[in-house]
Amino acid sequence: MLKIKRIKDGRKNVDQVKELLDSRSGDNLAKYRDVAADVLKKVKAEGDQAVLDYTSRFDGVEFDASELEVTEAEIKAALKEVDTDFIEALKNAAVNIEEFHAEQKDKSWQKQKKPGIITGQVCRPLKKAGVYVPGGRAAYPSSVLMTVIPAKVAGVEEIIMLTPPDKEGKVSPVILAAAEIAGADRIFKVGGAQAVAAAAYGTETIPGVDIIVGPGNIYVSMAKELVFGQVKIDMIAGPSEIMIMAEKDSNPAYIAADLMSQAEHDPLASSILVTDAPELIGEVERELEKQIEKMSKKDIIKESLENFGLMIEVENQKAAMEMINLVAPEHLELAVKNPFELLPAVENAGSIFLGEYTPEPIGDYYAGPNHVLPTNSTARFFSPLSVRDFVKYSGFIHYSKEALKEASGDVICLAEGEGLDAHANSVRIRKEN
Ligand SMILES: NC(=O)c1ccc[n+]([C@@H]2O[C@H](COP(=O)([O-])OP(=O)(O)OC[C@H]3O[C@@H](n4cnc5c(N)ncnc54)[C@H](O)[C@@H]3O)[C@@H](O)[C@H]2O)c1
Ligand SMILES: N[C@H](CO)Cc1c[nH]c[nH+]1
Numbered sequence: 448m449l450k451i452k453r454i455k456d457g458r459k460n461v462d463q464v465k466e467l468l469d470s471r472s473g474d475n476l477a478k479y480r481d482v483a484a485d486v487l488k489k490v491k492a493e494g495d496q497a498v499l500d501y502t503s504r505f506d507g508v509e510f511d512a513s514e515l516e517v518t519e520a521e522i523k524a525a526l527k528e529v530d531t532d533f534i535e536a537l538k539n540a541a542v543n544i545e546e547f548h549a550e551q552k553d554k555s556w557q558k559q560k561k562p563g564i565i566t567g568q569v570c571r572p573l574k575k576a577g578v579y580v581p582g583g584r585a586a587y588p589s590s591v592l593m594t595v596i597p598a599k600v601a602g603v604e605e606i607i608m609l610t611p612p613d614k615e616g617k618v619s620p621v622i623l624a625a626a627e628i629a630g631a632d633r634i635f636k637v638g639g640a641q642a643v644a645a646a647a648y649g650t651e652t653i654p655g656v657d658i659i660v661g662p663g664n665i666y667v668s669m670a671k672e673l674v675f676g677q678v679k680i681d682m683i684a685g686p687s688e689i690m691i692m693a694e695k696d697s698n699p700a701y702i703a704a705d706l707m708s709q710a711e712h713d714p715l716a717s718s719i720l721v722t723d724a725p726e727l728i729g730e731v732e733r734e735l736e737k738q739i740e741k742m743s744k745k746d747i748i749k750e751s752l753e754n755f756g757l758m759i760e761v762e763n764q765k766a767a768m769e770m771i772n773l774v775a776p777e778h779l780e781l782a783v784k785n786p787f788e789l790l791p792a793v794e795n796a797g798s799i800f801l802g803e804y805t806p807e808p809i810g811d812y813y814a815g816p817n818h819v820l821p822t823n824s825t826a827r828f829f830s831p832l833s834v835r836d837f838v839k840y841s842g843f844i845h846y847s848k849e850a851l852k853e854a855s856g857d858v859i860c861l862a863e864g865e866g867l868d869a870h871a872n873s874v875r876i877r878k879e880n
């Protein structure tokens with residue numbers, strides 16, 4: 448019998464919702480953050496040797512440094528092993544993902560504001576990107592496409608993929624096939640916080656990068672948070688989340704299936720239903736009991752649902768929207784008849800799935816928008832992974848002698864107002880000579 452926490456009147460008992468959110472964030476993550484911090488420190492100081500030690504400890508594989516990089520021969524062998532239908536499906540997904548991300552491409556621009564004044568912005572791709580592809584509890588070829596394709600569209604020079612080895616010291620053939628399709632340049636068999644550390648600081652074998660992107664478990668997420676500033680990071684894309692808003696006529700079998708789809712990622716994943724139809728909750732619970740037994744990852748699903756699942760009753764759709772914007776879920780399904788009517792009220796969500804025939808996995812694999820998404824309520828301020836993450840911008844300015852003369856009064860006034868005489872002098876000297 449599954450025991451999922453139920454909140455009777457969401458609006459009145461909002462503290463109980465906040466309690467669940469807190470249990471997956473902030474100080475409650477200290478024990479994972481501490482592990483990640485130790486790993487970062489050791490890899491920074493000892494390079495390859497620390498990476499190899501952690502790979503032995505956490506992944507159970509004994510390597511020497513020369514075995515960390517995936518070889519051409521391994522890629523060729525993998526391609527032969529993968530089913531042609533799977534390759535075809537990957538290629539079809541890659542087309543959709545590429546098409547979607549091509550729309551995000553930014554251009555450099557300049558404009559003449561008035562005679563003698565030109566301002567603009569140069570947009571350049573980052574040189575080296577490290578993409579993390581999870582591989583602990585499941586292999587994620589879809590995450591290869593979702594991370595490498597936007598980097599390619601942005602024009603990144605070198606894409607370095609990091610992914611954990613399996614117990615035999617291999618990378619899953621499906622991951623290698625996806626890397627080949629998407630165009631990763633180098634692949635290293637290293638996972639967890641040690642992968643993030645290696646990419647952030649560089650080791651004798653693994654090159655340091657300018658940005659680290661991609662999803663991962665709590666150790667990966669904490670490590671990314673800690674190396675921010677040493678390198679750029681995309682966001683915190685940790686254990687998966689889904690929130691479903693449903694109404695009286697929503698299909699409980701679909702809702703149960705979708706809640707489980709994210710719960711199966713990780714015992715730390717979180718699945719939430721919010722509805723103004725209390726009777727639906729019982730129906731979804733019965734469906735969960737029925738469907739869970741058929742799932743290969745039922746133990747993970749159960750642990751996730753019991754620890755981080757929620758069924759929230761609210762009085763109306765407005766209150767449901769308040770809950771959604773408070774939770775700021777990674778994935779939001781609006782499993783209602785008129786989802787587009789509700790869309791403008793959604794302020795905080797990583798990716799939004801509209802209508803009963805748009806299950807979350809269509810976005811995980813196929814539709815085109817990125818599946819690397821902010822978790823832990825960080826959809827309040829983070830966005831999905833995009834081409835923009837892989838570029839940087841420089842502003843530029845040109846003033847003619849006459850244009851500077853015209854602006855000099857204001858600039859000198861502002862500089863003197865800040866008490867910065869040397870700044871004022873830099874402008875005055877040109878005005879007077
Ligand atoms: N938010 C997103 O966009 C998104 C997308 C896809 C997947 N995900 C999430 O990615 C995660 C994938 O997790 P995973 O575990 O399957 O693979 P993973 O590759 O993220 O993590 C596996 C690595 O974690 C390290 N590790 C495991 N236990 C450890 C311990 N006790 N101490 C220190 N390090 C340890 C190991 O080095 C191992 O290689 C899931 O949480 C899933 O929900 C998130
Ligand atoms: N749902 C995950 C993001 O939280 C992405 C994914 C990849 N494969 C299956 N699911």
Ligand SMILES: [Zn+2]
Nearest residue numbers: 687708709811
């Ligand atoms: Zn998923």
